[in-house]
Amino acid sequence: NAGVTQTPKFRVLKTGQSMTLLCAQDMNHEYMYWYRQDPGMGLRLIHYSVGEGTTAKGEVPDGYNVSRLKKQNFLLGLESAAPSQTSVYFCASSIRLAGTGANVLTFGAGSRLTVL
């Protein structure tokens, strides 16, 4: 049981290049999320998904696109990378705890992206 796996772990891009970050979870979780974390700051939600085939915008969605074609995978795309997107990206998945409505997130190890 690997939990939440993010690939790649590190990537350096030039301004204007595109790339996709992949998040995979093997816990059969319904919900998945992409956060970014800038130095010295908390996490900010980019996009999230409440189920296969669905996506929704979070706090800071501009410049990113996402897809959830399979329940276990959540892809984050940057179509034209900008230096402001240099950050550490965290993927998470969660399931609503039966009988309580609480929702506990499991995070991946992060993907460090640098845009030059």
Added chain:
Amino acid sequence: DAKTTQPPSMDCAEGRAANLPCNHSTISGNEYVYWYRQIHSQGPQYIIHGLKNNETNEMASLIITEDRKSSTLILPHATLRDTAVYYCIVRVASGPQEKETSGSRLTFGEGTQLTVNP
């Protein structure tokens, strides 16, 4: 969602209890209190959550005041490995019938940097 207030930093001696406070004076009746921590450069890790009653698990205890306006996370015997940023988050419970569109999202503030000293 209710806003939370945490001290930016705290120190604790190794082996002693670490008591991390969180103020959430605008919390509503159906909002849970969650605690996560983030060890340097790693993904955040779930610790514990509660609604009204005090909770305990293998990692920590959560004490919620009777009026629910504040809570305290207790690490009973802090170790050097507990040095991390601790996040207190308040979020409404997810609905049981609908495809949840809001309750599943957690908003992370800046948290408390706990440093456990030898």
